[in-house]
Every structure is written in structure tokens, then in C-alpha cells.
Amino acid sequence: MGFIDWFIGVIYKSLFLAGDDGFRRAHFLAKAVFILSVILLITRNPSKSYLLIGFLTPLGLIFPGFEWVIAILGLSGFTGLILSFSAYLLSLLGLYQMSILRMLDIVLRTIGVSFGIVFSFNIISPIELYNALYILRGRKIAVIPLLIWKMIPQGLRNFVDSLMVGYLKKEFFARRIPPAVASVIEASWFIEEYCYWKLRIPVKTRINLERSYKYTLILLAASLLITLIQAKLT
Amino acid sequence: MPSLLDVNIKRCGYPGGFELRNIEFTVNKGDILLITGRSGSGKTTIVRAITGTLEAAGGFLEGSIMLEGRDLSDLRPEEIYKFVSYMPQEPWYSVAGYTVYAEVCYTLALEGVNCSEVDFTPLGISRLANRLTYTLSAGELQRVIWLEALVKSSKLLVLDEPLVYLDQEARKIVKHFIKVALHRDMGVIIVDHDPNQWGFLEPRILHIDNGTIKYYGPWRDDLFPQYDDSLRKLGVEKEAVVVFRNVWFKHPGGEYIIKNFTETFKRGVITCITGPNGSGKTTMLKLGAGVLKPSKGVVNRLSSTIYIPENPLLYFTMPTPREELLLSSRGDENKVVDTAEKYGIKHALDRPLSKLSSGERKRLAIASAYLAGYDVYFIDEPTGGLDNDNSKIILESLQSLIEENKAVVVASHDERVLKVADRIITLGQE
Numbered sequence: 082m083g084f085i086d087w088f089i090g091v092i093y094k095s096l097f098l099a100g101d102d103g104f105r106r107a108h109f110l111a112k113a114v115f116i117l118s119v120i121l122l123i124t125r126n127p128s129k130s131y132l133l134i135g136f137l138t139p140l141g142l143i144f145p146g147f148e149w150v151i152a153i154l155g156l157s158g159f160t161g162l163i164l165s166f167s168a169y170l171l172s173l174l175g176l177y178q179m180s181i182l183r184m185l186d187i188v189l190r191t192i193g194v195s196f197g198i199v200f201s202f203n204i205i206s207p208i209e210l211y212n213a214l215y216i217l218r219g220r221k222i223a224v225i226p227l228l229i230w231k232m233i234p235q236g237l238r239n240f241v242d243s244l245m246v247g248y249l250k251k252e253f254f255a256r257r258i259p260p261a262v263a264s265v266i267e268a269s270w271f272i273e274e275y276c277y278w279k280l281r282i283p284v285k286t287r288i289n290l291e292r293s294y295k296y297t298l299i300l301l302a303a304s305l306l307i308t309l310i311q312a313k314l315t
Numbered sequence: 316m317p318s319l320l321d322v323n324i325k326r327c328g329y330p331g332g333f334e335l336r337n338i339e340f341t342v343n344k345g346d347i348l349l350i351t352g353r354s355g356s357g358k359t360t361i362v363r364a365i366t367g368t369l370e371a372a373g374g375f376l377e378g379s380i381m382l383e384g385r386d387l388s389d390l391r392p393e394e395i396y397k398f399v400s401y402m403p404q405e406p407w408y409s410v411a412g413y414t415v416y417a418e419v420c421y422t423l424a425l426e427g428v429n430c431s432e433v434d435f436t437p438l439g440i441s442r443l444a445n446r447l448t449y450t451l452s453a454g455e456l457q458r459v460i461w462l463e464a465l466v467k468s469s470k471l472l473v474l475d476e477p478l479v480y481l482d483q484e485a486r487k488i489v490k491h492f493i494k495v496a497l498h499r500d501m502g503v504i505i506v507d508h509d510p511n512q513w514g515f516l517e518p519r520i521l522h523i524d525n526g527t528i529k530y531y532g533p534w535r536d537d538l539f540p541q542y543d544d545s546l547r548k549l550g551v552e553k554e555a556v557v558v559f560r561n562v563w564f565k566h567p568g569g570e571y572i573i574k575n576f577t578e579t580f581k582r583g584v585i586t587c588i589t590g591p592n593g594s595g596k597t598t599m600l601k602l603g604a605g606v607l608k609p610s611k612g613v614v615n616r617l618s619s620t621i622y623i624p625e626n627p628l629l630y631f632t633m634p635t636p637r638e639e640l641l642l643s644s645r646g647d648e649n650k651v652v653d654t655a656e657k658y659g660i661k662h663a664l665d666r667p668l669s670k671l672s673s674g675e676r677k678r679l680a681i682a683s684a685y686l687a688g689y690d691v692y693f694i695d696e697p698t699g700g701l702d703n704d705n706s707k708i709i710l711e712s713l714q715s716l717i718e719e720n721k722a723v724v725v726a727s728h729d730e731r732v733l734k735v736a737d738r739i740i741t742l743g744q745e
Contacts, residue, residue: 100445230413245606271408278396302493
């Protein structure tokens with residue numbers, strides 16, 4: 082159906098393919114350590130951030146799986162190509178030299194950084210954000226992460242349906258944005274009405290998230306590996 | 316002992332708009348009340364009044380709504396929420412959680428109950444626990460809402476058109492749950508435009524017409540006419556327009572939902588694709604229209620196709636019916652007026668789309684597609700949520716399309732559609 086549909090499909094798959102499975106069940110401290118090690122690698126050794134592709138591809142294959150990895154590679158590769166090509170165009174102005182190897186480096190680093198960001202986003206469970214807000218006395222707004230994770234894929238699906246219609250009507254994709262947005266706005270009105278009381282009551286307990294030792298250990302091992310390699314690099 | 320619900324509405328409605336007058340009724344423990352009436356008669360306004368959301372919807376109320384002798388306006392949100400469980404016609408808008416587990420646990424957290432203390436199994440929820448809520452069928456979502464109602468021990472259940480999006484199997488489950496609720500001494504209010512499907516429960520009837528009570532009393536078999544099924548099959552099969560050959564399809568990360576499907580769709584007939592929730596009806600329409608590609612096999616389209624989604628808002632391009640129809644007719648004002656008249660939307664030509672009823676939106680989408688001149692119309696749930704009068708207008712408009720040598724393929728489990736369909740394809744059968 083075209084590039085935009087593919088692109089939205091990739092975003093959907095990369096961010097919202099699964100529920101609270103896999104690494105989302107790892108202990109939140111293991112997640113924090115892992116995300117910190119990824120951030121340190123990206124910030125302290127930006128030129129080596131492509132190494133994340135090597136770490137995160139096997140982790141992504143363990144969970145969420147092959148389709149997710151392909152989607153991420155597609156999304157981040159596309160972003161990398163845009164950045165690389167933009168840099169090449171700027172080099173034509175004579176601001177700096179740009180070789181093929183340098184362009185490839187930009188693509189790989191972008192894939193590594195994007196992979197790191199999306200994977201980190203993906204292992205955070207909205208239930209953990211809910212619990213964090215609960216602990217921080219945000220009991221009336223704790224539902225917000227749950228709502229966001231519910232609404233975004235629904236909005237993306239509406240957008241895809243709207244694009245499908247536009248494809249048949251032979252309309253430019255930008256014309257399909259207002260109907261999709263209108264449907265999301267209407268959906269939010271309905272949620273506001275049908276969950277009226279539900280959304281106005283402060284929550285009184287946390288929500289348990291069943292933990293997995295397996296995924297906790299895998300994340301800790303990956304964090305250790307990233308940290309060791311980083312120590313060697315510096 | 317005060318009634319579970321005691322409604323005494325002098326006036327209620329929306330400033331400068333629709334109003335209900337002199338609505339009085341009661342619901343006791345173990346009672347079932349059916350509120351019925353045509354579209355626009357005021358059923359939704361009554362539901363808003365008894366669920367305490369009328370003011371939030373911009374409405375007003377003169378009179379009183381008493382829950383076990385206490386005025387609803389004096390109750391705290393927690394008390395209203397616990398007392399009344401509301402299942403809207405579109406159950407997907409009444410859940411806030413992104414997974415079934417998150418939704419149920421969040422609902423319990425409002426009660427101060429920890430999830431681990433609750434058994435998810437009774438309603439078959441445990442196998443759904445990790446499913447994303449937006450991927451659930453209407454029947455599955457309703458089960459989640461049932462579980463929540465049972466867990467918080469609501470005293471009053473309000474069900475708005477609970478059967479609309481359900482297949483026959485899921486309908487049986489809902490009817491069973493209603494019996495369970497009554498057995499537990501809950502009060503049950505059902506809002507439905509088709510009272511005849513509830514006769515087996517012999518509910519009390521509150522028949523609303525144009526904002527006032529037309530009848531309030533015990534169930535009577537003679538009260539409502541049976542569905543007018545005067546529409547007849549009209550189709551005459553002509554040449555093929557879309558051909559499926561050994562088509563297989565699966566969504567990313569999922570199982571095959573269409574397996575080795577071979578079929579020919581022809582001009583001059585209404586074909587209805589039916590089957591249980593989740594059997595692939597909508598997917599089949601999208602494959603036929605050409606917006607999805609088969610995983611294996613071939614779909615040959617020999618004429619121009621269009622797909623109209625279940626939510627017609629996603630079909631439109633322009634903000635008002637007139638502009639939408641003008642776009643489709645390439646600016647021909649005469650055609651716009653004629654078509655609007657034919658599809659019963661002339662009165663609403665300059666109204667914003669957001670102000671159109673669901674029936675008007677569906678008719679407008681079909682009218683717009685018709686003006687654009689497509690040959691094959693793939694339409695998802697064309698009569699979903701519509702009362703009999705609106706449904707009849709839609710079905711007549713589909714028949715007028717085949718009379719003009721078009722092909723119509725709809726996905727539906729609505730008996731009213733099945734009665735006029737010239738061909739029926741049932742999915743989900745081995």
C-alpha cells in the first residue's frame with residue numbers, strides 16, 4: 082500500500098507489538114542498569130554506538146522476536162539513510178569531506194542508537210510507570226501511562242485504515258491525516274464519557290507485575306557485557 | 316426498603332437541544348428493565364442521567380435519580396462507580412488499560428483490591444490476560460467488563476445495546492450472564508432498539524418516544540411489531556469482478572486467519588461474509604478491496620473497488636457531507652443534491668460530520684462511494700448499531716447499488732443483512 086503504511090506498520094510493530102511479556106517482566110532494577118549501560122555507551126563512546134546492533138539484535142530476537150528486529154532495522158536504517166544522505170548533501174557545499182565509509186558509519190551509528198532507544202522504551206512496562214506515579218503520590222494520574230499505551234496503537238490502526246481508504250480513493254496521504262485524527266478525538270470523547278467515574282477516582286493499590294528471573298538475568302548479563310566492552314574502549 | 320434505582324425526571328436534556336420530560340421508573344433488586352425506542356428518542360440521555368454523566372456531556376437534569384434512597388448528585392465518585400456498572404454499545408471505549416491484565420488490575424486498584432486476590436478464570440479471562448485490549452473482539456471485551464462488575468459487586472448493571480457487535484455464540488453468553496446477574500439480585504437495565512430479542516426474560520418495558528414515555532409496564536408480546544422483513548433478495552448474478560484464488564493471509568506475528576480461500580464475487584448481487592468474531596471477515600474485505608496483500612495466493616480485481624470501514628469517519632475526506640459529496644462527484648452540485656435525497660441525508664448536507672448520527676454517516680459513506688463511481692463496494696458492518704428503520708434505509712441503498720449493476724460485499728453477522736444477501740459466505744467453519 083505504500084511507504085507511509087509500511088512506516089506506520091514498522092512503528093506499530095517496533096513499539097506496541099506485545100503486552101507485558103519477555104523483558105518487560107525483568108526486575109525494574111535490571112532494566113535501570115541495562116538502560117544506564119546503553120546510555121553510557123552512546124554518550125561516552127558515540128563512535129562505537131554501532132556495537133549496540135550486535136548486543137540488541139540477539140536480545141530482540143529473544144523478545145519480542147524476529148518481526149520486531151526486522152521492523153527496528155527497517156525504521157532505524159531508514160532514519161540512518163536520511164541522516165547520511167543529508168550529511169552527504171551538506172558535504173557538497175564544501176563544509177567538510179564525506180566518504181562512502183563515513184556515510185556507512187553514520188547509518189550504522191544511527192541504527193545502533195535508534196535500536197538502543199527503542200529497545201529501552203520497549204522493555205519498560207506501563208504498569209511500572211503506573212506504580213511509580215502511585216508511589217510518587219500521583220494516584221489520580223497513575224492511569225495515564227495505561228491510557229497512552231492503549232490509545233496510541235488504536236490511533237495508529239485508525240490511521241492505517243484511513244490510509245487504506247485514501248489508497249483506494251487515490252488521495253495524497255496528507256489528506257488522510259484529518260479523518261484519522263478526528264476518529265482518535267472522537268474515541269477520546271467516548272473514553273472520557275464511558276470511563277467518566279473510573280478516571281476520576283484515585284487508585285488505592287499498586288499493580289503487581291509478575292517478574293521473570295530468566296529475563297532479569299539475561300538483561301544483567303547484557304549490561305555487564307556492554308559495561309566491560311565500554312571499559313576496554315575507554 | 317428503598318428501591319435500587321428510583322428515577323423521577325421532570326426535565327433533562329441539552330440546553331437548546333433535545334429534552335426528555337416526565338420520566339419516572341424504578342428498578343429493584345433482581346429486576347430487569349428494558350428501555351427501548353427509536354434512534355434519537357432519548358435512550359442515551361436516560362443512560363447518561365442514571366450513570367451520572369449527563370452534566371459532563373453538557374446536559375442538565377431537573378428531578379432526581381435516587382440510588383438506594385440517596386440522591387446520585389450527593390454521592391462521591393467512588394460510590395457511583397461501585398454502585399453502577401455500565402457496558403456501552405462500543406465496549407472498547409470503556410476500558411482504560413492496554414492489556415486485559417492491566418485493565419482488570421486497574422479497576423481493582425480503584426477498589427483497593429490487589430489483582431493477585433482475584434481469580435481470572437470464571438469468565439475465561441485468564442487466557443486473555445496478556446492480550447492487548449485493542450485487539451479484543453466486542454464479546455471478549457464485554458467479558459472483561461462483566462468480570463469487573465462482578466468483582467466490584469455492583470448493584471446495578473446498565474447494558475447499552477449489548478448484542479450489537481456479537482456473533483450468535485457471544486450473544487448466548489451475554490444472555491447467560493444477565494441471568495446470573497439477576498440471580499445475584501443485581502438490578503439490570505438493558506437499552507435496546509429491538510425489544511423482541513429480550514422477550515425470553517420478560518423484562519418490564521420503558522418505551523420512550525420523542526422524549527416522553529410511550530409505555531411503562533410489564534412485558535407484552537403484542538407490544539412491538541416483529542422486524543419488518545419486507546425487503547427481498549433482488550440479486551441476479553452477472554460477470555465476475557473480484558476473484559480469490561487459494562488465498563492465505565496472516566497478520567504480522569499472528570497465525571493464518573484466511574486459509575486457502577477460493578471464491579468469485581460477481582456484479583448484481585449482495586454477498587455477505589459472515590462468521591464468528593475474529594474469523595477474518597474484515598480482513599477478507601480488505602483483501603478483496605486491495606488494501607491488504609495475501610500472504611499466499613492471488614486476488615484478481617477486474618473492476619474498481621472501494622472499502623468502507625466499520626467506522627465511516629475513516630472514509631471521509633471533507634468536513635461536511637456537501638463537501639464530501641462534491642469531491643466525489645467532481646463538483647457536480649446537481650448530482651450531490653439528487654444523491655443526498657436518495658440516501659436520506661439531504662437534511663444534513665451542511666452539518667459537520669461529528670454531528671451526524673451513525674446511520675447518517677454510514678449512508679453518507681455509501682453515497683460518497685457511489686458518486687465516485689466504484690464498481691465493487693466492500694462494506695464492513697453496514698448496519699452495526701442501527702435501529703430497524705435506519706438499517707432498512709441502508710439495506711435499500713445496498714440494493715439500489717446492485718440494481719445499477721454494481722457488486723456489494725459486506726461483512727456482517729446481522730440477521731437483517733443475511734435476509735437480503737443474495738449469497739452468504741460463512742468463515743470460521745472447517
